[in-house]
Amino acid sequence: MEKRPHFLIVSFYIQSHVTPSLLLANRLVRWAGARATFSTTVSSHRCIFSTTTNPLSFGGLLSHIPYSDGFDDGYHPGMIADSDYYDTHLKLIASKSLSSIVGDLAAAGRPVTCIIYTCFSTWAAAVARHHCIPSVPFWIQPATTFAAFWHYFHGYDSLINANVGDPFFPVAFPSIPRLHVRDLPSLLTVTSDDPAAIHLHPLLDMCADMDSGRSSELKPKVLANTWSELEPEAIASVANKVEVFAIGPLPMEAAAAMAIAGSEVSIFKEDEKDYMAWLDEQPEGSVVYISFGSYCKITKEQAEEMAKGLRESQRPYLLVLRKDNRWDGRQSMPEREGMVVEWCAQSKVLAHRAVGCFVTHCGWNSATESLAHGVPMVGLPQWMDQGTNMWLVEEWGVGVRAEVSEEGIVRAAELRRCLERVMGPQGSSSDIESDSEIKRMARVWKERLQQAADGAMTKRIKGFVEEFALQEKVKLKLI
CATH class of the missing domain: 3.40.50.2000 (Glycogen Phosphorylase B;)
Incomplete structure (x- = not known):
């Protein structure tokens, strides 16, 4: 059984989650020598493999194994009347499917050492706990939106909720230059009856999960698709509570990945023109x-x-x-x-x-x-x-x-x-x-x-893998 770390990356089914998740998997393999398994829904997986002639494998260290969300022919908003049903259905079906993948990988001699999940796939954290595996959220948006959600769930909700009708109302988060209501993520300003409001639930779950995992020795981690020099204030805004690993922006990797694969990895087919x-x-x-x-x-x-x-x-x-x-x-x-x-x-x-x-x-x-x-x-x-x-x-x-x-x-x-x-x-x-x-x-x-990209980004992704290994050693000492 190999000793190299094995990261299972769980992605929501839409393109904006799939692209950075695949690029993160590439970086973990190419830059840190880890093993990575990329997993998205069966429907998106089929689209990727039908539009990309040669999805990257990097000598077998990167694999692609889909999980089922119960809509293997594809899910589109509006397919079912109750959006809460899809959320509940997803957690039940997808959790069972992903749990089977974790078990199969262990049986094949490639045990998962960490599950990384995108922000609408927070149910994956429960799967990780069930298998006694650590998990880390992957924030595919800028660190500024992560900070906005974090502060919203830690005391700023009343201020924002009271002023959602004024797009130019100023909101001052710690360390971040002043934003206005219209600059906030829209999930913080929609009404409870808006169909999009359901997406706020997994973000609340993510923050609650990170709070519950905090100890005096360790802060919860989050991988962020940003560069620390792009958003230093946002990273500083949550630094006393969360350890942010700024390992992006991942599109810097897109050109290299495209050159190897022969085309961009996408769930949509390119136009023939x-x-x-x-x-x-x-x-x-x-x-x-x-x-x-x-x-x-x-x-x-x-x-x-x-x-x-x-x-x-x-x-x-x-x-x-x-x-x-x-x-x-x-x-x-x-x-x-x-x-x-x-x-x-x-x-x-x-x-x-x-x-x-x-x-x-x-x-x-x-x-x-x-x-x-x-x-x-x-x-x-x-x-x-x-x-x-x-x-x-x-x-x-x-x-x-x-x-x-x-x-x-x-x-x-x-x-x-x-x-x-x-x-x-x-x-x-x-x-x-x-x-x-x-x-x-x-x-x-x-x-x-x-x-x-010539050095700093490589060091950060390697730093995450090394820090992850060190954290696991500390946890073992605490048990």
């Missing part, structure tokens, strides 16, 4: 890349306003518009002015010389990928962590927030204003000397992240 060849034909820094991720949807009215703004800006664009966002008026985005695809390899697109701006929902994966490639952003945050991510983007000086109308729509004139602020007026020089301050800061952060 040769969008990279189209990008090759465009002038440097001229293209507006637009994507709202795997979950967010845009309305027909919003798409029409966007089309008008792009036409008026006279800039070529590459728009990602999934099948579930098609409508009869899709022709309002004429492809003579750009290209519309159902899905693309985002890391490749952002690395292309022709891309000069990313219009994004500001999901954390997208924001950090854009940061890693030095592409400035126009943000249209929708929900979850996206408002906080947008606040960070502005704090770093690498993007601008598009303001919405009273109807909640980003109008054409506003989009055009944001594009000109980020990219400069249409027809302006593309020389570095004439670049906007936002473009300059995007280059600065790209260089900083590249330098950190």
Whole structure:
């Protein structure tokens, strides 16, 4: 039986959880010499293996074993009337399935030494306890949102709940520059009858589990998909209660992983259109890349306003518009002015010389990928962590927030204003000397992240594995 540590990484089924979880598994294997098993739902697992020709294995140290959530043909919000039913159903079915995986791995001579779980998979901690295995949450969002949830569950709930109706009400968490209500994760401001409110339950469970595991000798750990230099205040905000291992941002690994696998690991199939060849034909820094991720949807009215703004800006664009966002008026985005695809390899697109701006929902994966490639952003945050991510983007000086109308729509004139602020007026020089301050800061952060990837990030992931081993020795002495 081998002695190398074996981490079982349990991911929620959606793309925003799958991507960083797989990249974390890659880092644990490649940078720390550990063994890792990646596990997501059967339905997402099937999608990954149908869209990726060669999922990474790194000499057999990385394996992929799915768990069942009872919806092996895929679960979509709205499939069942009672969202609480899915939560209860998930805990029962998935816990039993994951427990079997842990038992099978032990029987095969590869016992799991730690379970790492993403923030909506907190039921995995109970499975770990059942098998007497330690568990560590993996925070796939920025450390700032972790700090916001932590403080909310430790005394700030009354203040926030009393002011959810005022988007500009200031909220001062310890050590963090002042945010406003609109900058908080949306789960902290939704009403109890909102379908999304159910996602607050596992986060409460996570914090409660971390509180119960604290001792005088040890603080609970959390792996965070961030870089300590990106969010030093947020990490400091909880440092006296939680040990935060900043082992990201993981999209820095995406290009290397893609080069090995032959394509990005995704639950969605890439469009057959040769969008990279189209990008090759465009002038440097001229293209507006637009994507709202795997979950967010845009309305027909919003798409029409966007089309008008792009036409008026006279800039070529590459728009990602999934099948579930098609409508009869899709022709309002004429492809003579750009290209519309159902899905693309985002890391490749952002690395292309022709891309000069990313219009994004500001999901954390997208924001950090854009940061890693030095592409400035126009943000249209929708929900979850996206408002906080947008606040960070502005704090770093690498993007601008598009303001919405009273109807909640980003109008054409506003989009055009944001594009000109980020990219400069249409027809302006593309020389570095004439670049906007936002473009300059995007280059600065790209260089900083590249330098950190050469050493600091490797040390942190190795440090986590070493600290984990040390913590296990301390626990043995306490028993």
